[in-house]
Amino acid sequence: MNFDKSCALRARLHRLIPGGAHTYAKGDDQFPQEMAPVIVCGKGCRVWDVDGNEFIEYGSGLRAVALGHAYPPVVEAVRRQLEFGSNFVRPSLIELECAESFLELIPNAEMVKFCKDGSDAVSGAVKLARAHTGKDMVAICGNHPFFSVDDWAIGVSGMPGGVPATTRAMTLKFNYNDLGSLEKLFDEHSGNIAAVLLEAEKETPPAPGFFDGVRALCDRHGAVFILDEMITGFRWHVGGAQTRYGIKPDLSSFGKALANGFSVSALTGKRELMQLGGFDHDRERVFLLSTTHGAETHGLAAAIATMKVYREEPVIDVLWQRGQSLADGLKAAAADAGVADHVPILGQPCCLVFGSRDTDGQPSQPFRTLLMQEILRRGVLATSLVVNYSHTEADIDRTVEIFSEAFFVYRRALDEGIEKYLLGRPVKPAIRPFA
Template sequence: MDTEHPVFTDEFALPRSRAANERLHAMVPGGAHTYAKGDDQYPENLAPVISHGRGAHVWDVDGNRYIEYGSGLRSVSLGHAHPRVTEAVRRELDRGSNFVRPSIVEADAAERFLATVPTAEMVKFTKNGSDATTAAVRLARAVTGRPRVAVCRDHPFFSTDDWFIGTTPMHAGIPAATTDLTLTFPYGDLAATEELLSRYRDEVACLILEPATHTEPPPGYLAGLRELADRHRCVLVFDEMITGLRWSEAGAQGLYGVVPDLSTFGKALGNGFAVSALAGRRELMERGGLRHSDDRVFLLSTTHGAETHSLAAAMAVHTTYTEEGITARLHALGEKLAAGVRDAAASMGVADHLVVRGRASNLVFATLDGNGRPSQEYRTLFLRRLLAGGVLAPSFVVSSALDDTDIDRTVDVVAQACAVYRKALDAADPTPWLGGRPVQPVFRRKA
């Protein structure tokens, strides 16, 4: 079956993946190196373990082929093994990957990044998004001399570090003294944010948020935040891990025309290779450098942060996006998919229960019960039917490697899944279609 999609049956099973998951849990806490990839995020015993991928398709160790969405937690936006990216990486592999001094590739990659994101004046690369956002927080605290951080409470994730994880249900091991320094503000509500800044006057070092997620910013909102940050003399940080490249080649700041003091990029930046970036105003960024007279800030210092092959991947991604119009293609594919899914849901009578949300380049879906409430049980039912139909979709986030055939196939499978969804709604009980425990939220207190 290594070239075929799974057969859509109630008996669909993944015995080799199940055994591989058991191996993983025996050696790796959680069975995965990212919580969002854990098998608890999938129906019981139906969490495929991947063998390989090409383009918009992946194959599991059981030999099943899937159309994949949300690839690499949104990081693989060009599709797996993209030829321009792999060619750029191969060129560097034989030249060495890490040296005792900077490689010329670091200068080339920085120039390429700053040309693509002209709202930034300096950039420093690292390997993951958490390091970049934490560096932004540290830098903001250093330049303002203030202890508190204000994070947008409506956005799900900013960092694995204590300043953020302490605000989640998974806060074991994090001192309350650290958590107490992190405040929260609601997205889209300037009045509430101003009240927070006034209440903690001269204590807040920075505001950090995703400039957009599954909702567009209200008119004037980002400009209003810029004005608030200036008036209260705090640093405005845009987390562009997701919006970077997907909203525009220059990120959300390039699309909406509001310039943050600092911004962080990752995900799509390397098309799956480990590279992220902290970028921003020279006046702030240089505090992490050598050409100033203030106290030094330990900004970012990572042994592998400037591996040549990852930076080569980033340059190839930027070139591909700008030369091939990738952002526009992502939007076009997403619009076609969203329209098809909505039509399929409506035709099966579940349009009010399977809801597609978000920018076309970054679609997610909500599964609602008979009372319109978010439901992990109905999400489980829906994911089971997608998997059995050859669609691996924790979200509907597209890659540019998808084609019309992939979209049409996905919509057909969604329609079949919606027919089962309707049966479960009519029965007022999805349990017979779950096949085991429901999928779980990532952030929860107990395992």
């Protein structure tokens, strides 16, 4: 494939936009050199770039597009709503309709406030927890890489520049599936932890009793249990991973697949916590998610239409089925090429990722780059293996064929040296302290 036009646009992007993209995970440093396509349109599970290349796409807008790009019922709902205006000086009726639709699906939710991104929703939950408990510290799962762009979270990430040391000290880390590590934090910071925050699942499933244990520790120490469902919500189950696994958080955050790529996220949870952002109580009020564009009507129309599809069609079942077909096919192809131990297929079928390991079995950015290089040149755009509802079995079969060819190149690179096959510099972690 030819990427000349995309490469020509790179300098312009970097001159005007820090990092060349509005999300670090979309930066050209995440792609093989000279092979970072600039997208012009998408339909279903396919996208086209400025050079006219067509790709079967995985990752689905960083997991936000669960139904498929430009999914007709969602597009039509947005088109209809645009004729009536997008933003007013008072709440619109569609805000109530969207809240009712959302709260019907989420079992532990009594109130909801919509906003535009995951960071605001999660940070809003942290603020509520601090106000409710009168405590300052937050315990987050250290195995989950990203919760918010705000200082309390990014200060303990791999890219903490600009965050004061005093702020960094307020956020603690524990390990997933390790109740002992969380209990140790409560013991070491007795009476000071306002909230425990984690995702329901990434590549490793929850151990039996883990979330019951988290719930019990929060109750015992007077902390708020916050579940980040930005990724798991509307993929694991229509009611989120909390429904699939029987998790009982106090507050939850949703987004990404909630509106099929339109900018809608949600903070939801128990009334006694959520109402602190209102005025139907006698406690000190919390300034909670007051955003000019938080309730843009066309975004809420997209969310309502998306949730309607989830209710009426087997979206979640298809995501799991297609993902399982993809995982089975890729594992068989990797075994056939002799790279099964070097390219593990990880995660639940509805949200798969692939690993990349070198000759010593260690995680390798150069080998990740090589694999991406080989699938890109054959027509698959995949920084992960996240499917959407529009992927067909034929798309899965073609993807497996392409990966199979790439796996044999991977095998030769293992045997003969990667420098013989990799063109250009390797990709880098998206969150890192230096260029």
